Amino acid sequence: MVSFTPTEDQQLLISTINRYATNDVRKVAHEADESELIPANVIETGWQMGLVPSAIPEELGGLGELSAMTGVLAAEELAFGDLSVALQVLSPALMAYPVVLYGTAEQREKLLPLFLEEAITPATAALLEPGVFFDPYELKTTATTSGGTIQLNGVKAYVPLAETAEWMLVYAKDSESGRVDGYVVARNAAGVMIEKREALMGLRAMPTYRVQFNGVTVDETARLGGAVGIDYAAILNRQRVALAALAVGVGRASFEYARDYAKQRVQFGKPIAQNQAIAFMLAEMAVEIDGARLMAWEAAWKLDKGEDATREAYLAKQYADQMVVKVTDSGVQTLGGYGFIREYPAERWLRNGRGFTTFDGLAIV
Amino acid sequence: MTISFEIPEHIQQQSQLVRWIAESTMRPYARELDEREHERPTAFVEQMWPILRDQQKATLDKLRQAEGGTGESGDKPKSGRVSTRMLGLMMQVEMLSWGDTGIYLCLPSPALGGAAIEAVGTTAQKLRLLQRFAEGDQPVWGAMAITEPGAGSDNSAMSTTAVFDEETNEWVINGEKIFITSGKLALEESNGLVIVWATVNKAAGRAGIKSFVVEAGTPGVSIGKVEIKHGIRASDTASIVFNNARIPADNILGSAEVQMSKDSKGFQGAMATFDASRPLVAASALGIGRAALEFVKEKLAENGVEIPYGVPYHKLTAIQRDVLEMEAQLRSAYLLTLRSINMLDEGAHNSLEASMAKLKAGRAVTFIAQKAVELLGPMGYSREWLAEKWMRDAKINAIYEGTDQINCLIVARRILGYSRNELA
Numbered sequence A: 001m002v003s004f005t006p007t008e009d010q011q012l013l014i015s016t017i018n019r020y021a022t023n024d025v026r027k028v029a030h031e032a033d034e035s036e037l038i039p040a041n042v043i044e045t046g047w048q049m050g051l052v053p054s055a056i057p058e059e060l061g062g063l064g065e066l067s068a069m070t071g072v073l074a075a076e077e078l079a080f081g082d083l084s085v086a087l088q089v090l091s092p093a094l095m096a097y098p099v100v101l102y103g104t105a106e107q108r109e110k111l112l113p114l115f116l117e118e119a120i121t122p123a124t125a126a127l128l129e130p131g132v133f134f135d136p137y138e139l140k141t142t143a144t145t146s147g148g149t150i151q152l153n154g155v156k157a158y159v160p161l162a163e164t165a166e167w168m169l170v171y172a173k174d175s176e177s178g179r180v181d182g183y184v185v186a187r188n189a190a191g192v193m194i195e196k197r198e199a200l201m202g203l204r205a206m207p208t209y210r211v212q213f214n215g216v217t218v219d220e221t222a223r224l225g226g227a228v229g230i231d232y233a234a235i236l237n238r239q240r241v242a243l244a245a246l247a248v249g250v251g252r253a254s255f256e257y258a259r260d261y262a263k264q265r266v267q268f269g270k271p272i273a274q275n276q277a278i279a280f281m282l283a284e285m286a287v288e289i290d291g292a293r294l295m296a297w298e299a300a301w302k303l304d305k306g307e308d309a310t311r312e313a314y315l316a317k318q319y320a321d322q323m324v325v326k327v328t329d330s331g332v333q334t335l336g337g338y339g340f341i342r343e344y345p346a347e348r349w350l351r352n353g354r355g356f357t358t359f360d361g362l363a364i365v
Numbered sequence B: 001m002t003i004s005f006e007i008p009e010h011i012q013q014q015s016q017l018v019r020w021i022a023e024s025t026m027r028p029y030a031r032e033l034d035e036r037e038h039e040r041p042t043a044f045v046e047q048m049w050p051i052l053r054d055q056q057k058a059t060l061d062k063l064r065q066a067e068g069g070t071g072e073s074g075d076k077p078k079s080g081r082v083s084t085r086m087l088g089l090m091m092q093v094e095m096l097s098w099g100d101t102g103i104y105l106c107l108p109s110p111a112l113g114g115a116a117i118e119a120v121g122t123t124a125q126k127l128r129l130l131q132r133f134a135e136g137d138q139p140v141w142g143a144m145a146i147t148e149p150g151a152g153s154d155n156s157a158m159s160t161t162a163v164f165d166e167e168t169n170e171w172v173i174n175g176e177k178i179f180i181t182s183g184k185l186a187l188e189e190s191n192g193l194v195i196v197w198a199t200v201n202k203a204a205g206r207a208g209i210k211s212f213v214v215e216a217g218t219p220g221v222s223i224g225k226v227e228i229k230h231g232i233r234a235s236d237t238a239s240i241v242f243n244n245a246r247i248p249a250d251n252i253l254g255s256a257e258v259q260m261s262k263d264s265k266g267f268q269g270a271m272a273t274f275d276a277s278r279p280l281v282a283a284s285a286l287g288i289g290r291a292a293l294e295f296v297k298e299k300l301a302e303n304g305v306e307i308p309y310g311v312p313y314h315k316l317t318a319i320q321r322d323v324l325e326m327e328a329q330l331r332s333a334y335l336l337t338l339r340s341i342n343m344l345d346e347g348a349h350n351s352l353e354a355s356m357a358k359l360k361a362g363r364a365v366t367f368i369a370q371k372a373v374e375l376l377g378p379m380g381y382s383r384e385w386l387a388e389k390w391m392r393d394a395k396i397n398a399i400y401e402g403t404d405q406i407n408c409l410i411v412a413r414r415i416l417g418y419s420r421n422e423l424a
Helices: A008-035 A040-047 A068-081 A083-090 A093-102 A105-116 A232-264 A276-304 A310-340 A346-357 B009-035 B042-068 B085-099 B111-120 B123-134 B183-187 B202-208 B265-271 B273-302 B318-345 B351-375 B377-381 B387-398 B404-416
Strands: A123-126 A142-146 A149-160 A167-174 A180-186 A192-197 A208-219 B142-145 B161-165 B170-181 B193-199 B209-215 B221-226 B237-248
Touching: A008 A040, A008 A068, A008 A083, A008 A346, A040 A083, A068 A083, A068 A232, A068 A276, A083 A232, A093 A105, A093 A123, A093 A167, A093 A180, A093 A232, A123 A149, A142 A167, A149 A167, A149 A180, A167 A208, A180 A208, A180 A232, A232 A276, A232 A310, A232 A346, A232 B404, A276 A310, A276 B318, A276 B351, A276 B404, A310 A346, A310 B318, B009 B042, B009 B085, B009 B387, B042 B123, B085 B273, B085 B318, B111 B123, B111 B142, B111 B193, B111 B209, B111 B273, B123 B209, B142 B170, B142 B183, B161 B193, B170 B183, B170 B193, B170 B209, B170 B221, B183 B193, B183 B221, B183 B237, B193 B202, B193 B237, B202 B209, B209 B237, B273 B318, B273 B351, B273 B387, B318 B351, B351 B377, B351 B387, B351 B404, B377 B387
Parallel strands: A123 A167, B142 B193
Antiparallel strands: A142 A149, A149 A208, A167 A180, A192 A208, B161 B170, B170 B237, B193 B209, B221 B237
């Protein structure tokens, strides 16, 4: 049966997050972007909404509700508040969800209770690598097994919150089989070197780091999923869907602001929204946002059914990538000169929106 | 409720049946009917008429029963269950247009005329006027006449008049209507009918516009011109001239009174038929889009080009990028259409979503079909294959049932909360 109505629980969650996004996040978003720091209490409030903990299995103390659809709905609403805050609040999921999905019983028992704490779990993941051409299927970071231990070598980029993380899920390619797996690495392990914080065009309130792994040695229990390993392709699909949903949230933020601005801004004796040149631009934004959202929903729905969602996730991401640039650019354009001024949020959304083609591995549902 | 994109089993099965029809009586004739404009798709019409006639008969029987019994309309979904009627229709229209859009438009059915009667007609009018679509061996067509040479997107500028003659208790219609799909089929080639929009009081503007049922055989009604077109050539597009055409008093749909209120409910009611027709035009567009996309992928595969999913952008060839873009555009148009259709099934107000779907689908399929011609090189441009025809057929979806610009205007007004006066 076709339906576009979220469950009652999901609707409740959306309105809770919307209140948080509107009341807490929006108020600090500009200052956070300028100072490159999100106030700790805002992150804690976001964490305490319980998005990640609810996905932890019941037998380990969570609610056992890992749902890509719920994740997509939540991600849009969080990003509607602010992308940096959204990524930071969700960053523990980068480790938690793959452990829920693919961890061995021991890994789950050991790691998942960490995500039930009152304070946000200092856990992250390292996937992206520096360079112009990044291909998640051609990772340069390697895992070499010998005599019961595994050695990790390589450089990762855009590692969220690496400086403060205690745990990292590091994606690396087996130097013999070529298989990509995730390895749980303690931040203070020998050979882990956190370089200085990255300076980015957008996402300025979200600390990301380049991290070196120089012969970091872990034992075989560090490989997520043990001998079976992970379904790497499925993880990438979940990331694409998450990023598509976040892009929808950023696009919607820009659209709603531009729409309201255009109705207030008077030139030539009438609101600029009464000109087709502006009104049509806003209409296009609305159509593209809805189209991208529905594609993210469909991909999430397929993920939750346990079906292969590679095609849907990829197309949703590709579509959302283009949508968010077009929409946030139109958002700036609608504001004219004010669009270029940092006191107004439109340019921040454009800077954040432009990054989605780059943001592999920064979020997961 | 929970978000779901699951097409019910019975609709999927029905699609398979429609696919068989598309493959047997549409695709094999697509090219020759395009080349020989104004010839009729006989095989398709003969195949479809008994099916549509019996469906129409069942609908009218239900209506008759309801009339005799509880008085409830037979079409209403039972409480707690959402109807899938429009969803089924969307899938049918999509598949038939995948077969051939020009031929699909020749469906022997009440079509848009029927939609108008369904939307605003009384039960007695429905039973009387639609009976012809529910009986006999000869196919019957319905049509809708709105556009005039001087009134296109601006319907309210129409000058066709309807004057009531109290002596004979008849409406007298004068004027010219153009671009009427199946107009000739309805009035000259079958015992069909056409819904004609006309003003009963030009000074009243929109409020004076009413819709009337003109039946085949009415004196004073003649086919003026049959258009020769860029695409959908198998479809009959006619102009109709009304010269003191007299129709019974009861052939007006809705109230004859002119309400001078600002909202002009009569006109709004008539415009509401677009809420149902636009998503179906979008569905038709999707069919051409899918036909073109499937064909391109098939031909590219034969030439060693596969379309990968999940490969980073920098590792894709230009052709792969184009095809992925076509595919994403089509999917987004499909989902927007599905949403607007689902709202109809749920009885929700969908003007905004209907225009969004129509706008997106019209634009997406125009892009997809034009890309298909480009990607297939010399063969794409050749009339040996259907790609060039799909491109010509596709373009109509950005034009009829409101051009892209008109639908964009409707979307803009809705999202801004503006009236037609605030955003013209």
